[in-house]
Amino acid sequence: MKRFLAIGFIIAPLVAHAVTPGEMLPDPAMEARARAITSELRCLVCQNQSVDDSDAALARDLRVLVREKLKEGMSNAEVKEYVHSRYGDFVLLRPPLKLGTILLWAAPFLALLAGAAAVWSAARRRRGPAAPVELTAEERARLEALGLSAPQGGNLKK
């Protein structure tokens, strides 16, 4: 879908294959870790594809690199940090939490809070007792002329 919507400025030709059997590690557990890591890395030369999905040469290099580092015994976090230190924040599809991204990560909670506050204040405003309106002397006179007396306390709710 993104491909269609992006028509007009698609540059990279699309090829189907991302991870190929040749790249895969023999150990299924380690391979699964590699897939988990690369699916959260951005292919830097593609239009919003993960390294795991992309067929670009650079993505392939990164897939191989990640697998090599895993074979060397690095943990998932260490591999991610390694790639992060080489390519910067842009490579992480899950933006790191730091000064520049606090607002981003807080956005859903702020939106909920702001919404809840708005609902609360609207409800309060609405349910607050309508201010009693004093009858003017003229109204009182008209009421009495009709043979009625002003309601209790002389107030009418409008």
Added chain:
Amino acid sequence: MIVETGHYALVLALALALLQFAIPFAGARLNDPALMRVARPTAIAQFSFLALAYGALTYAHVVSDFSLINVIENSHSLKPFIYKISGVWGNHEGSMLLWVLVLSLCGALIAIFSSAMPDKLRADALSVQGLLGAAFLLFILLTSNPFARVGQPPWEGRDLNPILQDPGLAIHPPLLYLGYVGFSIVFSFAAAALIGGRIDAAWARFARPWTLFAWVALTLGIAMGSYWAYYTLGWGGFWFWDPVENASLMPWIAGTALLHSAAVMEKREALKVWTIFLSILAFSLSLLGTFLVRSGVLTSVHAFASDPERGVFILGILIFFIGGALALFALRAGSLPVGGLFAPISREGALVVNNLLLSASCATVVIGTLYPLALEALTGEKISVGPPFFNTVLIPIALPLALLMPIGQMLAWKRSDLSAALARLRAAFAAGVAAAAALGAWQGTPFLSIVSAGIAVYLVVGGVSDIVQRAAFRASSAGAVVSRLRGMPLSAWGTSISHAGMGLTLLGLAATGWGVENIVAMKPGDYYDVGPYKLGIEEVSPRNGPNYSEIYAVMAVRSGGETIARIEPAKRFYQARKMQRSEAGIVTLGLGQVYAAIGESHPDGTIDARIYWKPFVTLIWIGALVMAFGGACSLADRRLRIGVARRASAVAMPEAAE
């Protein structure tokens, strides 16, 4: 000549759009019915001329008139006929033309189906619609003219991007645009109401069918696009949280919120200000989406700078209309009367919570989409906001919303009893827990899939519980139940069906966690595991299509040693653009699908393949179809259709009809 006629029709449409804006607007201010009456014929005429222009461009594509830049760049004489037609909107200029065509169609629809509306409201709404049309027609004529010619026509065109040569493309964009642009109607209504200063339940009754109409189209458009991505892109993904996809999701969420708040406004005269705001918001987000997709700002901030004319122009339109509408809103909202009162535990209260959660999701998608652009523009820092972010922050909002949906349905208007509502959902809770336990035992982890699947089943059962219980309440016979069900207003059916559809989609999404993927170098004759099935290559051969050549593999899907289906994944090569595209081989088994895509062939006879078993995956789109069907049911409700309130037919109803 035909092309010039089309070009001229486009210019005339602009003139008509300007008339449609100016004359009725003046008429409404001067209280002159003659001037206001100009609105309807000009709206219909504007649509007619745009249809003419669009027809002319289609003609140029069909006859492969390579004197048009647009045809050269996006067509090829050998391209199959259907793609010559769908290729008209498969490019920037053509898709903008489709955009205004649909916009003018919306104007014409208002003109035709608005007899019950007050003259002033109609005149103002059509006037706003005219102004919108004029802005986008100017954009097309000044920056994106599809009718531009070249001095020396080449013999052959450059063909349409191969991934767009697909039947999916023939349906997806028109539906999507009908949805996107359909929200312009509600936008115009809101602007007209703010200009006129009268906002009441009647307004909501006029606006709601159009909201439903746009929402149904957008739902179908998004679902279509996502299925198309699923089978075209070759790795079985269907949603990527790509900014361009988010561009269509934002108005969908806002539109969903609007549907619900408009219901409150129509029934109870409450949430008026909020409903008007959402009406403006839904279309504003459509405009924002158009800007994001059409300006090139998404590919990179630099692409925007390389073609600043288009981007800046749309940005101008965006600021003018959104800013204008919001300014009008700020000016008038304070003076709008406050509507009906309700207790927190009531249908209205539930719908307020619904709107709160939907708005928060919508804001999250908007912020997640725009944040990287804003951050780069402000600080030069580049970050990526991808699927992990959206999944992390949206699932905690979406699941509680799903939990609340059936509860809201069970609550009565004005004041209700929560424990009674929950008691009526006992069956749904039980079904959800049982489903989660069964699916968990059968498919195993991930935990999130188990929980989501349980909530999904609860949502399906809970969605239909309301009408079923109402029909079965102390019914004397089966016949009584059936006649009660038939007497139920269509909009009650619509709610139940749509909510159940949402549940089906959620179940499909939950089941993605149970999918099986196998990446192998397949050797012909050998069989490989894919979920409960085995898959093997029987044959690999080359073949020629009309404008491509391909290598395809015939794969047999086996279950218990017997071949139950054959699929043909292929790899296509399009000569004109020297591009490859994969064609997935898919077979639906039950509600799941076996999905295969092939890659490189090796000298030893093996061929790289990705094979998948995707349990319940079809429910994602079936659910969307069901949701849209529910919307269509509501739309068919007589009360909305003719804009007159009506009591449900004389069939005894144990509880309030809606």
